Amino acid sequence: MIQILSTGALATVQDLGREGALRWGVGSSGAMDPLALAAGNILLGNDDGAAGIEVPVFPLRLRFDADGAFAVTGADVDARLDDRPLLPWSAVRARAGQVLQLGLPRRGGHWPASRAYVCLAGGIDVPPVLGSRSTQMRGAFGGLDGRALRAADTLRAGRASGEPPVEGLGLLPPALSLPLQVDGLPAMRVLPAAEYHHYTAASRAAFWAEPWKITAQSDRYGYRLEGRPLEAVAAIEMRSHGIVPGVIQVPPGGQPIVQMRDAQPSGGYPKLGTVIEADLWRLGQAPVGSRVRFIECDWDGALAALAETRRWLDEARRLVGLQRLQHTRQ
Incomplete structure (x- = not known):
C-alpha cells in the first residue's frame, strides 16, 4: 500500500x-x-x-x-x-x-x-x-x-x-532510442484525413512546414495548437461523427485541436489529419508552451512505425528477462 x-x-x-x-x-x-x-x-x-x-x-x-x-x-x-x-x-x-x-x-x-x-x-x-x-x-x-x-x-x-x-x-x-525531430523540435507523423483537401494548398503546406505551439488550453481531452490559421477553400458544415484520440480537428478559427486520450467519442469539426497511434505518446509528453512539428505519413508508414514501437517493447522485455534470469542464478 x-x-x-x-x-x-x-x-x-x-x-x-x-x-x-x-x-x-x-x-x-x-x-x-x-x-x-x-x-x-x-x-x-x-x-x-x-x-x-x-x-x-x-x-x-x-x-x-x-x-x-x-x-x-x-x-x-x-x-x-x-x-x-x-x-x-x-x-x-x-x-x-x-x-x-x-x-x-x-x-x-x-x-x-x-x-x-x-x-x-x-x-x-x-x-x-x-x-x-x-x-x-x-x-x-x-x-x-x-x-x-x-x-x-x-x-x-x-x-x-x-x-x-x-x-x-x-x-x-x-x-532516445526512437528519436523523431524536425529542426530540433519533437515531431509526430500524421495521416491526412477526410477533409484534408478542403483546406487551401497554402494552409496544407504551412501545416507541414511550420512549428505549432501547444497552448495553455491543452489537457488530456485535447491539445489546442497555435500557429498560422488554416483556411478552408469554402465554408464546411458537418454533422457530428465519431472521432478517436489523435484526430486533428479544425474549428472555424483555423487553430487545430488534437484529440488526446480523454477525447469525447464524437465531434462535428472538420478533420485535417490524425496523429498516428505510434506517435501519439510523443505529443502526450510535449510540455504545454513547447512547439512541435508534423510529418506527412501514409498508411504503410503508420503500420511500419507501429511495428517499430512493438519491437522496442519486445526488446525491452528480452533485456529485462535476461537480466532477471542472470540475477536469479547468482
Whole structure:
C-alpha cells in the first residue's frame, strides 16, 4: 500500500485504456504515454497493461506503507527514495516507511517530457470499469473514485508476479532510442484525413512546414495548437461523427485541436489529419508552451512505425528477462 503525501493537480490512475467502449459513447482514457507505462510494468514483471499513476504536475510525494518494488518512467523528474537519487527508467525496492519524491521535470536534453509514471509491482489495484482501471474524470468513474489523486489517498498494489525486479537495471527511453525531430523540435507523423483537401494548398503546406505551439488550453481531452490559421477553400458544415484520440480537428478559427486520450467519442469539426497511434505518446509528453512539428505519413508508414514501437517493447522485455534470469542464478 502507498499513501499520497502531497501532489500537484491531475495525478490519476491510468492503464492502457478502455478499449471497445466507444460504441457506448465512452472514451478510451488511458496513459498519455503508453510506452512509458508499459516499460515500467516490464521492469516489474507486470502485465503491460497494469495500472500505474500518471503524474503531469509536480512535485509529488508518496510513502510506502509496506515493502514493495516500483519503477518511475516517463519524464526525468529527479526521483528520490528518501534522500537517495534514483536511476531513471529502472526498478527499485522500497521498504515500509520510505518516501518517494518526484521533482520538477528536467527541460534540457534531446527530448523534454512532461509526464512521469509510477508503477508498482502488481499494478495499482482499483476496481475495473468497462474493462479498464483508467480514470475518466469527465464521467467520474474508473481509477480512484473517478477523480484525481489528492493528499491522504491510499492505493493498494495488486498481487505481484513473483518475478523479482532487477534493481539498477535501466531502460533507454524510447525518445532516445526512437528519436523523431524536425529542426530540433519533437515531431509526430500524421495521416491526412477526410477533409484534408478542403483546406487551401497554402494552409496544407504551412501545416507541414511550420512549428505549432501547444497552448495553455491543452489537457488530456485535447491539445489546442497555435500557429498560422488554416483556411478552408469554402465554408464546411458537418454533422457530428465519431472521432478517436489523435484526430486533428479544425474549428472555424483555423487553430487545430488534437484529440488526446480523454477525447469525447464524437465531434462535428472538420478533420485535417490524425496523429498516428505510434506517435501519439510523443505529443502526450510535449510540455504545454513547447512547439512541435508534423510529418506527412501514409498508411504503410503508420503500420511500419507501429511495428517499430512493438519491437522496442519486445526488446525491452528480452533485456529485462535476461537480466532477471542472470540475477536469479547468482
